Amino acid sequence: MPSDQTDSRLRAIIETSVDGIVIIDTKGLIRLYNPACERLFGYAVHEVLGRNVSMLMPEPYCSEHDGYIRRYLHTGEKRMIGIGREVPGRRKDGTVFPMHLSVGEGEENGERIFVGIVRDLTSQREMNTALQQREAHLRSIIETAPDALIVIDERGLIDSFSPAAERLFGYSAAEVLGRNVSMLMPSPHRELHDSYIRRYLETGEKRIIGIGRVVVGLRKDGTTFPMELAVGEVNSAGRRQFTGFVRDLTEHQKSQKRLQELQNELIHVARLSELGQMASALAHELNQPLTAISNYLQAGRRIMSMSGGDVAKLSEIMEKATVQSNRAGQIIRRLRQFVEKGESERHVENLNKVVEEATALALVGAKELGVKPSLELDPSYRRVLIDKIQVQQVVLNLVRNAIEAVATCERREVVVITGVEDGMAIVRVRDTGPGLAKEVQDNLFQPFVTTKPKGMGLGLSICRSIVEAQGGRLWATPNPDHGVTFSFTLPLAEKEGDDGG
Amino acid sequence: MTVDDATVFVIDDDEAVRDSVSLLLESAGYRVRTYESGRLFLEEAASLPFGCAVIDVRMPDIDGLELQDALRARGIDIPIVIMTGHGDVPMAVRAMRAGAVDFVEKPFADHVILDSVKRALALARERQRQAAQLAAIRCRVEALTPREREVMDQLVLGHPNKVIAARLNISPRTVEIHRARVMEKMQARSLSELVRMALAIGVVPE
Numbered sequence: 001m002p003s004d005q006t007d008s009r010l011r012a013i014i015e016t017s018v019d020g021i022v023i024i025d026t027k028g029l030i031r032l033y034n035p036a037c038e039r040l041f042g043y044a045v046h047e048v049l050g051r052n053v054s055m056l057m058p059e060p061y062c063s064e065h066d067g068y069i070r071r072y073l074h075t076g077e078k079r080m081i082g083i084g085r086e087v088p089g090r091r092k093d094g095t096v097f098p099m100h101l102s103v104g105e106g107e108e109n110g111e112r113i114f115v116g117i118v119r120d121l122t123s124q125r126e127m128n129t130a131l132q133q134r135e136a137h138l139r140s141i142i143e144t145a146p147d148a149l150i151v152i153d154e155r156g157l158i159d160s161f162s163p164a165a166e167r168l169f170g171y172s173a174a175e176v177l178g179r180n181v182s183m184l185m186p187s188p189h190r191e192l193h194d195s196y197i198r199r200y201l202e203t204g205e206k207r208i209i210g211i212g213r214v215v216v217g218l219r220k221d222g223t224t225f226p227m228e229l230a231v232g233e234v235n236s237a238g239r240r241q242f243t244g245f246v247r248d249l250t251e252h253q254k255s256q257k258r259l260q261e262l263q264n265e266l267i268h269v270a271r272l273s274e275l276g277q278m279a280s281a282l283a284h285e286l287n288q289p290l291t292a293i294s295n296y297l298q299a300g301r302r303i304m305s306m307s308g309g310d311v312a313k314l315s316e317i318m319e320k321a322t323v324q325s326n327r328a329g330q331i332i333r334r335l336r337q338f339v340e341k342g343e344s345e346r347h348v349e350n351l352n353k354v355v356e357e358a359t360a361l362a363l364v365g366a367k368e369l370g371v372k373p374s375l376e377l378d379p380s381y382r383r384v385l386i387d388k389i390q391v392q393q394v395v396l397n398l399v400r401n402a403i404e405a406v407a408t409c410e411r412r413e414v415v416v417i418t419g420v421e422d423g424m425a426i427v428r429v430r431d432t433g434p435g436l437a438k439e440v441q442d443n444l445f446q447p448f449v450t451t452k453p454k455g456m457g458l459g460l461s462i463c464r465s466i467v468e469a470q471g472g473r474l475w476a477t478p479n480p481d482h483g484v485t486f487s488f489t490l491p492l493a494e495k496e497g498d499d500g501g
Numbered sequence: 502m503t504v505d506d507a508t509v510f511v512i513d514d515d516e517a518v519r520d521s522v523s524l525l526l527e528s529a530g531y532r533v534r535t536y537e538s539g540r541l542f543l544e545e546a547a548s549l550p551f552g553c554a555v556i557d558v559r560m561p562d563i564d565g566l567e568l569q570d571a572l573r574a575r576g577i578d579i580p581i582v583i584m585t586g587h588g589d590v591p592m593a594v595r596a597m598r599a600g601a602v603d604f605v606e607k608p609f610a611d612h613v614i615l616d617s618v619k620r621a622l623a624l625a626r627e628r629q630r631q632a633a634q635l636a637a638i639r640c641r642v643e644a645l646t647p648r649e650r651e652v653m654d655q656l657v658l659g660h661p662n663k664v665i666a667a668r669l670n671i672s673p674r675t676v677e678i679h680r681a682r683v684m685e686k687m688q689a690r691s692l693s694e695l696v697r698m699a700l701a702i703g704v705v706p707e
Binding site for chain 2: 283284287288289290291292293294295296298299302303317320323324327367368369370
């Protein structure tokens with residue numbers, strides 16, 4: 001290769017190199033300084049050529065550099081040459097930056113020279129620092145987060161177990177690392193977990209990843225607890241890992257349960273108070289069959305005491321008394337169901353029957369008020385998933401309100417309607433009363449808002465809570481002619497979907 | 502089998518109560534008619550046979566008290582027994598003030614309702630007797646001649662024969678004859694009895 005071609009190639013390399021290239025002589029004076037160096041140190045080529053390279057270093061290197069060269073020339077001990085290391089550089093503006101320096105040795109016109117190749121480490125250093133910071137940050141989150149973090153590999157073995165996880169499950173990280181995560185769950189998941197992972201790896205079908213659900217956790221002491229589990233997937237360097245965030249729901253469920261209990265209690269109290277208001281009418285309603293029974297029996301005794309008591313007549317009287325005692329029993333049965341406290345339980349019920357029964361109870365005393373309620377029941381007899389007693393409480397409340405509303409009006413009609421609308425069962429109670437006053441309309445369902453002199457103003461607000469708790473809605477709309485219609489929806493039992501298991 | 506020609510009218514909107522009360526009364530020998538509303542009873546009220554009424558206080562449309570008022574407004578003077586339920590006692594008291602004979606609280610022992618009905622019928626009978634008596638007295642008064650009537654008026658005012666003679670400008674002897682005729686026609690054994698009769702039918706002059 002001709003030497004001028006070599007020269008031009010070398011020049012091109014030096015000119016275009018991303019790394020800085022500096023050549024100094026044995027006195028440390030700069031012989032060559034490439035464009036990359038100009039960018040790196042901020043000095044132009046003419047500012048540095050022939051000057052001591054120590055100008056590109058901060059103290060103490062700056063003062064000692066000449067000594068380094070002298071020592072090398074004297075001893076031949078290579079501390080830098082052929083080794084390379086990270087040293088600080090100094091820019092024209094005085095700022096110092098980290099750089100990687102490798103030094104080689106050569107000869108030029110019989111004189112020894114040293115070639116330095118300089119790489120700026122600033123951005124790499126920054127990246128490293130940022131990476132370290134992020135890692136520290138992440139670690140502090142993992143260490144302090146109230147949610148436990150568990151990382152497993154694709155065999156289900158535990159890679160990482162956060163302090164919160166230690167607190168939650170009662171195991172130390174050392175006890176669980178490398179063991180199968182299924183140890184943290186009760187049966188049947190304990191036995192099936194490996195197959196869950198396998199299925200996911202084979203099919204890619206996500207049943208929990210990115211979805212999250214409430215599952216049961218198993219502590220070291222054998223107790224179980226409800227937990228919310230969210231799982232994410234990490235795919236790095238060809239290794240698949242799954243990260244699980246676990247939140248203890250024990251407290252949450254406890255307070256939810258307590259809330260539910262209080263709500264039920266309130267609903268029960270409201271039911272009792274409703275019945276309390278009906279007490280006189282109910283007593284009257286019971287008194288009628290009792291009176292009839294008493295009369296039939298006394299008449300029977302009189303007939304018997306007469307000589308030649310008519311047996312056919314007596315038998316007829318007995319039958320009549322029996323019918324009346326059944327009538328009394330019916331009233332009491334309806335009442336007892338209603339008064340019983342009972343946990344809130346949802347069952348599939350026949351909506352028409354539920355509404356009919358509640359309306360019958362609400363009609364106690366309505367006859368005296370001259371109110372004629374009528375039922376328009378959905379002929380398809382739909383079934384709903386509800387707490388029957390609570391829904392009857394709503395019907396009772398709405399029908400009694402309606403009866404009260406029409407009692408002083410010319411037209412005294414109350415219609416109870418069942419049907420299906422937009423995939424929900426619907427119950428309407430329509431009256432021909434005076435309708436709602438504007439000021440009441442806006443906060444109709446607020447607690448303690450009432451138009452009744454003796455009312456507490458809790459009825460409708462409780463009704464709304466009940467309906468909403470069953471997944472329905474309760475609202476009121478004025479009728480085009482007279483009065484108002486209260487409507488509420490309930491979920492149809494037929495639509496009950498997958499339970500998520 | 503009936504003890505007398507009295508009829509008990511039972512008015513109650515509850516069919517079982519109506520039927521059983523009726524049966525109880527029948528077993529005690531009464532003739533009974535039942536009505537399921539005050540309105541139906543009022544329709545027949547003007548031409549009822551002799552008897553008393555047993556009325557439920559709590560009924561739709563016309564309640565027991567309103568029925569009582571309506572009967573009185575039509576001049577139908579039938580004795581009334583009110584049936585009440587629990588807590589209806591204030592209504593029963595109002596019914597008593599308005600002239601009901603009695604009230605019975607449901608449910609009741611047979612003797613309670615039967616006693617009340619008996620009392621009501623006794624009252625009815627007494628009223629019937631009084632009415633008959635008054636009718637008889639009126640009839641007798643009708644039978645008096647104008648002069649005899651004049652003499653009776655003066656007697657009832659308490660005047661002695663002499664004063665009557667002067668007032669009517671007839672002789673005391675004539676007064677005496679008329680007076681004897683009046684006492685005889687009116688079937689009065691004494692002057693005080695005559696005065697009572699006159700007061701009863703309201704023919705006392707000014």
